[in-house]
Amino acid sequence: MSTEGAFGKGRLLPSLLGLVILIMGLALLVGGIKLLTLGGSLYYLLAGIGFAITGVLLMMGRSAAFGLYALVLFASTVWALWEVGLDWWQLVPRLALWFALGIVMLLPWFRRPVLRGQVGGGGARALGAAVIVAGIAALASQFTHPGEIKGQLDRETAGTTSAAPAMPDGDWQSYGRTAFGDRYSPLSQITPDNVSKLVPAWTYRTGDIPGPNDPGETTAENTPLKVNGMLYVCTPHSQVIALDPETGKEIWRFDPKISSGKAANFKGWAHMTCRGVSYHDDAAYAATAPTEAAAPAQSPAAPAVTGVANSCPRRIFLPTADTRLIALNADTGKMCEDFGTHGSIDLSANIGAYAPGGYYSTSPPAVTKDLVVIGGHVTDNVSTDEPSGVIRAFDVHTGRLVWNWDSGNPDDTTPLAEGKTYTRNSPNMWSMFSVDEKLGMLYLPMGNQMPDQWGGNRTEASEKFSAGLVALDIATGHVKWNFQFTHHDLWDMDVGGQPTLMDMKTADGVKPAVLASTKQGSIYVLDRSNGQPIVPINEIPVPQGAVAGDHTSPTQPKSDLNFMPPPLQERDMWGVTPFDQMLCRIDFKSLRYDGPFTPPSLQGSLVYPGNFGVFDWGGISVDPVRQIAFVNPSYMAFRSKLVPAAEVEGGPGRKSETEGVQPNKGAPYGVILEALLSPMGLPCQAPAWGYVAAVDLTNHQTLWKHKNGTVRDSSPVPIPLTMGVPSLGGTFITASGVSFLSATLDQYLRAYDVRNGKQLWEGRLPAGAQTTPMTYTGKDGKQYVLVVAGGHGSLGTKQGDYVIAYKLPD
Template sequence: MPQSRPMLLPRLMAAFLLLSGLGLAGGGAWLVLLGGSWFYLLAGLAMLASGILLWRGRDAALLVFGLLLAVTLAWAIWETGLDWWALAPRGGLLVVLALLLLTPWITRPLGTSPLRGGGAVLSLAVLASIVTAPIAMLRDPHAIEGALPTRRLAVADQGIPDGEWHAYGRTGLAQRFSPLDQITPANVARLEVAWQYRTGDMRGQPGEPQETTFQVTPLKIENRLFLCTPHQAVIALDATTGGEIWRYEPTILNDLALQHLTCRGLGWLPAPESGAAPPAPLDPARVAAAREAVPGLPVAAEGATTVECGARLYMPTADGRVIALDPETGAVCSNFGDGTGQINLWANMPNVRPGGYYSTSPPVVANGVLVVGGTVLDNVSTSEQSGVIRGYDARSGALLWNWDSGAPDNTAPIAPDATYTPNSPNAWSILSVDAALGLVYVPLGNQPPDQFGGNRSPAVERFSSAVVALDLADGSLRWAFQTVHHDLWDYDVPSQPTLIDLTVEGQTVPALVQPTKQGELYVLDRRTGEAILPIREVPAPQGAAPGDTTAPTQPVSALSFDPPMLRGRDMWGATLFDQLACRIQLRRLRYEGRYTPPSLQGSIVYPGNFGVFNWGGIAVDPERQIAFTTPAYLAFVSRLVPREDATTLYVQGENRPPGSLPALNENFGAPYAVQLYPFLSPIGLPCQRPPWGYVAGADLTTGQIAWQHRNGTVRDLSPVPLPFRMGVPDLGGPILTRGGVAFMSGTLDNYVRGYDATTGAQLWEHRLPAGGQATPMTYTGTDNRQYLLVIAGGHGSLGTTAGDHVIAYALPGG
């Protein structure tokens, strides 16, 4: 070859190929030793050979690289099929390098061209890759195409006006279904912003935890909307114009040991019917005793205008109280809580640490009973508060009963000097209620620490990660159904149980549908807890950490969104290199499928504790007996860290949270701390290939998934705002309407979207100013227009855009 030809650029390219080939071959050899694919080792050797030949000025370098590209394309299709987002990282970088190799700056010094010899082979391989790309882009191998039944059955009136929304899930049945039908698939694309309101409550204030979130679903009663903000303000708005009517900002304790700061909603009690007996006069001695019983806590009725309320709102506060407010004025109700205007949730609570326990979700109100659960700190210590569920007289605030899973048969009000069982399973999510049956349904979490269960009592083992039905009148246990046996994965029951009457074999059966983090939708008879759709026990991986055990089997529903087990071919990344790193991680970590126990080496938890379903739950249409769901898929890693003492920060290290905020995952008092993190590539991308989020429709009478489509883009998740529709997770639930349209705003891109409930087709979307991690709602204004209401405030832990926006949409005109 003539020495006068410039070889600078070819040798620079050769150096890149040599370095890349060394990395790929080295990592590939490691993967082979771990029992994984040979492809990366062979590809690295081919890249090395191409680099050596290119350094020597041989056009055979193009031939070798062309063969590498062709083999890579064939291998990628064999592993993944024509799945664009799985193919692209396998071949994308190689195609770019191939195009560079075909430029005149490379081919001319080699004395060849793209149409001769090795250049022709390389050109054909590039052409094959380019032809394959649009074919793969136009396919969606993960989609299920179909349609849900359109039949409509007559259902019982739920007892509230069609245009209102009286509870978190619209009613205590938690269906998230509105009988309004003004917005339809034919006109939903015409929705426009009708009004906006800014609460002024933004995250980022001193002393707040990272997980500060605007998750509220407002209530709509007559022409007023009622909502709460993360920092505990309660606001009433005109539902038609968005104008502020009143605002209440309670005094909240400072220096709270908070893991979460949120308010998902308010409880509501209508005014008593005319002719009802007036409330008993307050006893001054009881008022004085009640105020003395809350040392250190603010008293809502002090220093504020108070009234003797008829109707009332109930606001749970971050310092462990429930305050009763007058819906007309926002004033504190002086005839509640023995003159304090509040319930003290710290009463009889063990291990008092303000902020460590409070109710993040709205209380349930039915049959004159106010039922309150609460959250405790996850994975901080073994000395946390109780997960007791309490029922209060909704008008007086007097304790009627308490259901303590540590003493489940003793529901009479606790003695003044006694305490509830510490560290027991809690109900941090939203409760549901069937007033006609007189039952309240409670989704329970786990006993902390979540990833170690060696010291759990029989009562804890019975009720952890279960849904229980309690008698509204006295709190007695009617039935319990456990969704996970001996939970070691933080698979607490996250979603509000949804209640719907189903037609089964010609009979109407009152059902409960319970979504779970692991992807099951258990369909139970809500009178007895017995299965309506079949549930089978399947063998589960064994071999817990020293001192612990595992359950031999786990329950699986006939209606399940459990994803297939991860394999090497499911690993993902921007390039072959970080995909290889993910394959190595998959082999090095312990993973035997769902329910792989946490381990010292680290275990993959898939589905992760983010959940296939979380607190947003599902929406159902009771007339069509269908469900609109939003399954999400992200794998996590759970690694146990042995503790030698009860004080050292094994996980936080020098990063102890400031002030009173808790040191999460340290598990003081347990034998292990735990490291929990998403299963990510070295550059921060999920190790599993997309889609990571879907919308899906299911027939609840048959358990069949009729359709499923990837949902959402990475526009707000990537450094460059690319609107690739890869399917992203969501946090925040959907709603359904009789008009045949479903809505959701919880995806991790800043959009609210409308869907055809029958086919799942996306019909409309609108850009939000912040993350919409809340459940929307819909109602009718005084102008007879149907409004869609969306909260856009973001989620601190997920890093979505912060905001304080309340946005109402409607069709034009009115």
């Protein structure tokens, strides 16, 4: 052996490399000890010892370093394959760094100074073999697709047709295109064969961008309408803009000049959101027979504007962030003077006290022949004394309150008298209604009673109607039926997506169905006339053991049609490197987790799927002709930790609905609720985190399922590889068999072939598009695809104010 010191001539590079490996080994050793004390994997402790000794040997110039490193790398490869098999993204944190360091050690500048004058070339050869074995494993993993399903839909029709309300093929007259919320367009000009030729037709900027006094979650979740020869767009600050569908030129703009109660400072609000507006046309009902019973005779009338004829035969209904419902002339953008008080209804009436921004409607109201029906968003986890989740139906022409349904007083729908207050803190419905006017029913996707993670004081009425689907009689507001999807919800599993109505082909014939996509991953399929399951729903045992003063349901309902992920295990924890993966494993083992529906705890519980859900407000789209559903499931783990009320005071405080301690004033516990992320800011559980998939609704089987989206716009290194990222927003589907989605964390609008899930096209967007796109036909006969790209404050996507239309080249 040479007598030169460790840092002698020619030894500097190996010694520095040895120092780096030593530090890495010590970090693994310390973390490995912590993980082992939590009952976790022994690997990190053993690997830490191996790498630390390797580093010391390299610094000392000992050739044994190569043999020892070969042993550790080979053992790491065997362990990785045992844990996760040939899964490329799972192998990356387990092997990539060690593989790269092995190659570096074999380079002449590192290898020769150590081996010079020593007997020990066998160690280098062993290291070369270990590098080759790890490389073969990495190469083989390129040909596997864990979690994906390949399939092909062969039929063009299932012998069925759409039962949704009729409208011109080129229109998009409601949030979900029709009141059925199916997001199915009969247009077929854009096909799987030509969609790759889509080009931008025009771009319009609304000018409504987040300001310094806006809340963190300022979002552009709007799906515009195309009706009356115009496009109707709403913005986060509740402005409505009418655009020319062919050019994007502004026709008119209405600004309600929302107020926070403190000039224009909205910082204390939880949200600033407008998902859409609603449209009503008297002419559409002129030739139809009445479908709703007359309003109850005892309904008190709101003050009417006398002497004013119906100057708004076509109306846009706008819910504002400062608790108003405004009726606009769809032709001119002027307020309809005969509606409410000079065109506006104050939705704070009979609500009681609330903080500015703590109550308003983020979603468009339902519109029927005679009524406009609206719910409301209530800020999560602030207190147990929040506004009511009342649903109110107003005369579509006069704004007179016709009925109100309050789940805290569900049997009395008589309009509440002036000076009375709706039941405080009753479950609310913040999402989108669906409507079947032929059956005379409204379908409400319900949330739960505040707070989300503690339910010790919930009332019997709130328990009955929360976290499920409620069908109301349009004319009276009385409950026709209800079905609960999460019993005693302690996980914020409110039903976020608009229910989808369709006539479904079953073994017993065609049935009127409603499909409810949910955060826990089940898609519940019920007969919309009576609430009975069409697809079987089974009660399954779930973990028990709530905190003192609370309880859990022994079972939870699970649909046979579901995208629920398998329970997480320690080996499912992920990272970019072995170090953040190890820290995620430590986090995982530190939390309480007994599978889905693990109760919240003082220790901290892992919630998976998390409260963004497998499916959230984006819902699903269906093709009633092919009898398939196109869906975009997401998988993100969250953690929730209960904090005793005495410790909430003086704590870090609430910053947003996913930052800081949510106070839950009036409850014995506050809560910390946040995504389970690695130190790199990426999800702790392994990818994929987002998919697109199709379901054959005739047999409830998944036809295909593919990873969707990249981390290009959300990782420190903009890698455009398809890892599968979460999406927040919805899809639509067309008669030609092309579907579209823009809601992923990367800035793209994408098109897919519904027959096999193949991505056919993608268009780069200037900002995030956590919204649902739509399609329409212009007066030029061209089919357009339109998306709003404004970003999402809570998700950290790039914000903007873009409305972009695409079409095929002339």
